[in-house]
Amino acid sequence: MAATPMTSTALSATSRADALDAMTTGEPLDLLVVGGGVTGAGIVLDAASRGLRVGIVEAEDWASGTSQWSSKLVHGGLRYLYQLNFALVAEALKERGLLLTTLAPHLVKAQPFLWPLKLPVVERSYSAVGVGMYDALALVGAKGTKTVPLQKHYTRQGAQELFPDIRDDALTGAIRFYDARVDDARLVIDLVRTATGYGALAATRARVTSFAKDDTGRVVGAEVHDAEGDRDLTIRAHRVVAAAGVWTEDVEAMTGSDQGLKVLASKGIHIVVPKERIQGETGLFLRTEKSVLFVIPWERYWVIGTTDTPWEQDLRNPVATAEDIDYVLEQANSVLARPLTRDDIIGTYAGLRPLLQPHRGSGGSSTKVSREHTVAEVAPGLWSIAGGKLTTYRVMAEDAVDVALGEEAAEANPSVTEHTPLVGAAGFDAYRHQAPRIAAAYGWSAEQVEHLLSRYGAELPALLALVDADASLGEPLTTAPAYLRVEAAFAVTHEGALHLEDILMHRIRLHYETRDRGVSALDEIGSIAAPLLGWDDDDLAREQAAYRARVAGEAAAEQERTDAAASAARAQVAGEALPASS
Incomplete structure (x- = not known):
């Protein structure tokens, strides 16, 4: 079993400043990680839990790229079975089991899905075999322990009792x-926080601008721009691993080498509709002409998606177009008895998936390869990892650290993350048993306490301490009562939020959960965050204006039919310049 974290897991403006100071002074790091998505966060935890002196820098906020806009599923990839890719599915199902039981049981929840069948005999037979294999591989990965219920078959009537809003002619x-669902951005933040508990140094808003090299041409660190302090820093490191997602080639180009990994950006969009709009006790798994579509239930809404289309515009700001939204509505309505309209949509979001391509250049080496991800040495001292998916982040991280260390060192100091729970996991079940007592003591409903436990797990005492110090933090947000005011405070004091958009997009997810994308909550959340971050009235006004501009830009994009027009509309309304490459 992994040891208990030795240092604080709280991320804050102070911890960020301290981390940058520590990374730029003293001995070089054993490993510097570039990129704060789920892969980079997994790498920094893997390295820190092995005892390495490791740091991680992210150009924006944690999970601000691909990792904040996934389908929010932890799954084996049922469709891969039909490609006979058994090893890949087995690996993902093992990771699903670990997340459900050991690593993050507070964040990852088992989720049932209904797979509608059109052909009564043939389709049921081969689908039953496929799902049966899925269940069997999950049991093998969990060493015989059943982490989710096994498949169950339904007649049309039985399926409609389970999902009343499915059309008669749809099945x-x-x-x-069963698979599982997760708040993707929260998973990333908790990975980084867990890593800091094992001594990792972590900083957001720290963009790598170039790589430092020694006289032999080996990469020995990175030049970093600290956006918060508007200063340039040098971080020395014996090894650097880039986990840059769709920015992989941009980061690799800083070395001056023509070697490395090549990725293509594929856009996926989701729509969000109120929970009461669709009557169903499970999610839906739909096979479409192009791919698959998920209809996924959460506590207060349904997430429906996704698309899979090339994206050639601004990588920082993918947007949903009118055409994207129409496609998702069309696919969902093909099985829903009460068709959805645009008026039903309370939120949308768009993200980019990095699709791994063959190597750039004639040289280079792929030192760890799977069907889904690759680790390659871009230049001496610098490795790059790309591909994969959220579910298998831990395997990707282990591979990356193993390769960077080298075979001999990796064997002598193997990964321990298979047994390392994330913050909030250890003691989670015990605190669930305390829920009635906590609800009574603080005047909360059972649902409110369950909400806190599903987000913070065994860290609940830290939130209670904030409420004990300021009783007003125990009240719901006025315009977003599903969240308590203490969650906005905790986002700043423990989860590293530096700006209003960090809170609204990655911690309290009002950005896609409400029709106004959280604008109505700006005043209240701002009043909580401002004193904690040392903002004056002008600072707060700038933060609010920036978020409103972002929201207005995204709303403008949704009225356009093409990616180019939508990207241009977003930038114009938000008052931003498009990158030259767009």
């Missing part, structure tokens, strides 16, 4: 199977 029967 002859159905199979129910």
Whole structure:
């Protein structure tokens, strides 16, 4: 078992400043990680839990790229079975089991899905075999322990009792199977926080501008621009690993080498509709002409997606177009008895998936390869990792650290993350048993306490301490009562939020959960965050204006049919210049 973290897991403006100071003074790091998505966060935890002196820098906020806009599923990839990719599915299902039981049981929840069947005999037979294999591989990965229920078959009537809003002509029967869902951005933040507990140094808003090299041409660190302090810093490191997602080639180009990994950006969009708009007790798994579509239930809404289209515009700001939204509505309405309209949509979001391509250049080496991800040495001292998916972040991280260390050192100091719970996981079950007592003591409903436990797990005492110090923090947000005011404070004091958009997009997810993308909560959340971050009235006004401009830009993009027009509309309304490459 992994040791208990030795240092604080709280991320804050102070911890960020201290981390940058520590990374730029003293002995070089054993490893510097570039990129704060789920892969980079997994790498920094893997390295820190092995005892390495490791740092991580992210150009914006944690999970601000691909990792904040996924389908929010932890899954084996049922469709890969039909490609006979058993090893990949087995690996992902093992990771799903670890997240459900050991690593993050407070964040990752088992989720049933209904797979509608059109053909009564043939389709049910081969689908049953596929789902049966899925269940069997999950049991093998969990060493015989059942982490989710096994498949169950339904007649048309039985399926409609389970999902009343499914159309009569959409199925002859159905199979129910299980996967899991997760708040993707929160998972990333908790990975980084867990790593800091094992001594990792972590800083957001720290953009790598170039790589430092020694006289032999080996990469020995990075030049970093601190956006918060508007200063340039040098971080020395014996090894650097870039986990840059869709920015992989941009980061690799800083070395001056023509070697490395090549990725293509593929856009996926989701729509969000109120929970009461669709009557169903499970999610839906739909096979489409292009791929698959998920209809995923959360506590207060449904997430429906996704698309898969090339994106050639601004990588920082992918947006949903009118055409994207129409496509998702069309696919969902093909099975829903009460068709959805645009008026039903309370939120949308768009993200980019980095699709791994063959190597750039004639040289280079792929020192760790799977069907989904690759680690390659871009230049001496610098490795790059790309591909994969959220579910298998831990395997990707282990591979990256193993390769950077080298075979001999990796064997002598192996990964321990398979047994290392994230913050909030250890003691989670015990605090769930305390829920009635906590609810009574603080005047909260059972639902409110369950909400806190599902987000913070065994860290609940830290939130209670904030409420004990300021009783007003125990009240719900006025315009977003699903969240308590203490969650906005905790986002700043423990989860590293530096700006209003950090809170609204990655911690309290009002950006896609409400029709106004959280604008109505700006005053209240700002009043909580401002004193904690040392803002004056002008600072707060700038923060609010910046967020409003972002929201207005995204709303303008949704009225356009093409990516180019939508990207241009977003930039114009938000008052931003498009990158030259766009």
